[in-house]
Amino acid sequence: MNTYxxxxxxxxxxxxxxxxRGSSLVLLEKLMDxxxxxxxxxxxxxxxxxxxLHKFLEDMSEQGCEIYIYSIPLDGYDAAVKQLYKRDYSEENSVNFSKFDYAQRTYNRISNNNQNISLKIFPHTYIWYKVKFNRGKNLFSLHNKSIxxxxxxxxxxxSSSxxxxxxxxxxxxxxxVIEGKxxxxEKMFKKYFSILDKLSYSINEYIDFRKTYYDFDYIVNPVNLEDTYSLDYFTAPFIKYNGIGSxxxxxxxxxxFIKSAQNQIYICAQHINDIESFDENAASIVQCLIDxxxxxxxxxxxxxxxxxxxQGDRTVSTEEALKKCSNVSQKYWTPTIHDKFIIVDDKKMLFTTANFTPTAFAWEENxxxxxxxxRKDxxxxxxxxxxxxxxxxSFHFIEDKNLVEKYIKHFENLWNKSAFIE
Known part of the structure; x- marks a missing residue:
């Protein structure tokens, strides 16, 4: 069967x-379709x-669909209350809730009501420097949005930004959406979800775990995979490829992929500032652009x-270094840009759930x-x-003419709405 x-x-x-309904009503509807x-x-x-989204999945489960969800602990959700609007965006129809409020409601709903919906928790944390451990600020490593x-x-x-x-x-x-048989x-996604499932806790298992331990006590050791995937990858603390940290x-x-460019490169992400990684063994995508x-x-x-x-120092360094390159133009659109992709020569692209930051490509065992x-006292x-x-x-290297053309148009639309970095 072909890949579509x-x-x-x-x-x-x-x-x-x-x-x-979240950051994009349009994408939510398309996802459910x-x-x-x-x-x-x-x-x-x-x-x-x-x-x-959860009500839609509940309806699916009642029709016999099996649903397996993997996410972070409740302590990773922001407890700050925000004003949220309904479809007409009127003040009288607005409500005030936090991300934590609805995460707690959703997790409880699954625990109490859903026989065909399983929720597991992956509590792995990652920090390079010392941080305080408190709700909404905890750095859980699960950053992807993959189905x-x-x-x-x-x-x-x-995969979604x-x-x-x-x-x-x-x-x-x-x-x-990558569809086929x-x-x-599919092979990469099945391997990823298979490992993630083995390493994640059911809600009851996680509750028992937290009676004795903190989330940072959850230790992950990687397994080595032979790279037979070529186009589709996951980075994770539990994955190495050919003996190398994912x-x-x-x-x-x-x-x-970037170095293969002959004519042009478009790069779009919420954050682009990996000029100097926290990890001295990681390379730099920004430096690759400069070179x-x-x-x-x-x-x-x-x-x-x-x-x-x-901590904007790396962003300052990135912007100043790119300004010195006669072939580079920089634009920004705050607070809107959240896409994550690279287009090379109008022919091929990388789609990812990652930003290009000092942490995104850092890796170190132990x-x-x-x-x-x-403490309580x-x-x-x-x-x-x-x-x-x-x-x-997740990361996807794609050579599909129609898909790339759509992303070129999307990039140009965003570019035309954005302001130059002078």
Whole structure:
């Protein structure tokens, strides 16, 4: 069976008001359309708290669909209350809730009501430097938004830049669908979900775990996979490829992909600032752009500027270094850009759930991580654990004329709405 690619892109018209359905009403509807009729659905989401998506999945489960969801602990959800609007965006129809509120409701709903819906927790944390350990600020490594949906005669592998999260602000976003039978994407997704399932806790198992331990006590050791996938990858603390940490390995593939450019490169992400990784053994995608032949035209499009970040020094360094390149143009659109892709020579592209940051491609086994914990009696204590440092994301290298053309149009639309970095 052939491999078929589809994409859905959305640029919000309402840029500042948060909607109860999440950051993109359009993409949520398209996602549910793509999942309709599936026999089994596997979901790996950074945040799983959208009541509209969950109600749709409940209806699917009542029709016999088996649904397996993997996400982060409730402590990873922001407890800050936000004003959220309904379809007409009127003040009188707005409500006030936090991401945590609806995550808790959704998790409880699954625990109490859903026999055909399984929710498992992957509590792996990752930090390079010491951090405080508290709700909404905990750095859980599960960052991807990936779905595998099994149908009677095909399998759909879906990756998204959109979180589909209740409480998210409006963003430009997109997701891709790779459909077929026995595709490379299917093989990679099945391997990923198989390992993730073995390493994740049911809700009851997680509750028992937390009676004795903190999330940072959850230790992950990687398994080595032979790279037979070629186009579709996951980075994760539990994956190596050919003996190399998955984040390092995939970054190597991205750099090779960028270096293949003869004419032009378009790169778009919320954050682009990996000029100096936390991990000295990681390379730099920004540096790869800087080193490109000056006849290759490069356009860099992003959301965040230094003033939008608590630690903007790397963003300053990235912008200043790229300004020195005569072939590079930089634009930004705050707070809208959330897509994550690279286009090379109008012929091929990379779609990913990752940003191009100092952490996205860092990898280290037995990395010493330090956490500041406030005990019940108020004492502050630094706790150290050795664990695998890695961020979980998906990556897809695609050469499909129609798909690439759609992303070129999407990029140009965003580019025309954005401002130059002077």
């Amino acid at each position: 690619y589809r994409t859905y892109n959305d640029v919000p018209k309402q840029l500042w008001k948060r909607h109860v 793509e999942l309709t009729g599936a026999k089994r659905i596997f979901i790996s989401f950074f945040l799983y708290n959208n009541p509209f 595998m949906a099994e149908f009677e005669n095909s399998v759909k592998c879906i 959109c979180n589909f999260a209740f409480g998210d602000p409006p963003h430009s976003d997109s997701f891709i 026995n595709t490379d994407a 984040n390092h390995y995939v970054q190597e593939q991205i750099i090779k 490109m032949d000056k006849n290759v035209v490069i356009k860099v499009l992003k959301q965040t500027r230094p003033e939008n970040q608590k 990395h010493l991580m330090s956490y500041e914990v406030v 108020g004492r502050k204590e630094t706790v150290k654990r050795r664990n695998t440092f890695s961020e979980v994301n």
